[in-house]
Amino acid sequence: MAAPNVAILAAGQGRRMHSALPKVLHPLAGRPLAAHVLAAVRNLGPRAIAMVTGHGAQAVETALAAPDIRFVRQDPPRGTGDATRIALSVLPPDGVTLVGLGDVPLVPPEVLARLVDLAAGERLALLTARVREPLGLGRVLRAGDGSVRAIVEERDATDDERRIDEVNTGFIAAPTALLAKWVSRLTPHNAQGEYYLTDVVAMAVADGVPVVAQVATDEASVAGVNDRAQLAALERIVQRRHAQALMIAGTSIADPERIDVRGGLTCGRDVTIDVGCVFEGHVHLDDGASVGPYCVLRDVAVGPGTRIEAYSHLDSASIGRDCRIGPYARLRPGTKLAEEVHIGNFVEVKASTLGAASKANHLAYIGDATVGSRVNYGAGSITANYDGANKHRSIIGDDVHVGSDCVLIAPITIGPGATIGGGSTVTGEAPAGKLTVARARQVVVEDWRRPRKTPKSP
Ligand code: UD1
Ligand code: CA
Secondary structure, eight states, rough: OOOOOOEEEEOOOOOOOOOOOGGGGGGGTTTEEHHHHHHHTTTTOSSSSEEEEBBBBHHHHEEEEEEEEEEESSSOOOOOHHHHHHHHHHSSSSEEEEEETTOHHHHHHHHHHHHHHHHHHHHHEEEEEOSSSOTTOOEEEEEETTTTTEEEEEGGGGGHHHTTTEEEEEEEEHHHHHHHHHHHHHHSSSOOOOGGGHHHHHHHHTTTTOOOEEEEEEEEGGGOSSSSHHHHHHHHHHHHHHHHHHHHTOOOOOTSSEEEEEEEEEOOOEEEEEETEEEEEEEOOOOOOOOOOTOOOEEEOOOOOOOOOTTTTEEEEETTTTTTTSSEEEEOOOEEOOOTTTEEEEEEEEEEETTTTEEEEEEEEEEEEOOOOOOOOOOTTTOBOSSSSOOEEEETTTOEETTTTTTSSSEEEEEEEEEEEOOEEESSSBOTTTTTTTOOOOOOOTOOOOOOOOOOOO
């Protein structure tokens, strides 16, 4: 296949989304719709990519900016044919141009490559599909001999034409010079008053240029997104594919209908994932790791044998081998845990490292801290890392025992082997190997009497 020029149309408002966000930026599996189209066309090694923007152009261009994309604006959006004409104005004038829609995200690269190959023989190549529910889509009109005659948009179609179940997917490829000639001749004389790209089919037929339709076999791969229900339906399809691929590669997934991968998830051997988990960004689960129900993991590396228990929320953290996290744990960005660390229920860790076999099992906060190995961090204890203006660090040495309900006011250093008595508010140095207690002494008041209720006067 010779490298094609690519035009991606993404200027429309997406009125049916009822959204302030431009339609092509609505996320599918965590990435904007149009980013899926871009990823597919990049597989073809294109000579040049032009993306037509209009509605919310600034937002679209910022979100999708890349050195290989040339953005070009269409203002106002006057139809897919007009958008194609504008794209061609910034693409090389020769070779083959592939036109794709920014709201049809799942067309496989090999299908696009085939389309480009078909067009290379001085033909107009269309990607069509037979669908059960053609509502709203352009219909493919064929002559008695089966050759494609034209595409008619739903709103311009007769009742008979609306019964046709072969639809236009919106992806076409054609020799660039011919395509440029056709789109320059389009007129907006139709129900929507727009310049339809689809009208080039009848022009090709009139010019005696062969029109070939490649009929897609997989309906989902050519489905467009016009409203949020269609978006949700495609999301399920993508998620099912992710789950299927993971299971085939050896990951146990409790219910493939209840997992969401919004980025890349890689797994070692014998990884198990319970229901309702969401994986965002890049997540790696090493051999034998397990994730309990209803966890959220974003940009996390989990070491071998580590168990993440139910309802834990982990963001930008790296976790060593054989750790136990949760249930109800929160690891915030910059958390680094060595091996065999335990982080229990309602414990929050931020921008901190914990050495091997350290434990914070209940109701604690560790922020901006360097914690050594074998530290025991008691229930209800916190690092007070923020003075209202600045953040400060805490250094907690190896084998430290912090009792329950302690406040360690940073900056602070607790020497190796130190013990901090329960209920202490520690503001100064706590030396190695010593017990430091910083709380009011207990007093027993011998002659104290509990107040009695005064009897009401009758
Ligand atoms: C279009 C096709 C229809 C096909 C369907 C497949 C036309 C006229 N119709 O209809 O035959 O069955 O896709 O999903 O081509 N866009 C622009 N500028 C514009 C108008 C649209 O860039 O002026 C972009 C939109 O941002 C969108 C894409 O083109 O990404 C398709 O536009 P949309 O309005 O959704 O077309 P459909 O009605 O779905
Ligand atoms: Ca559409």
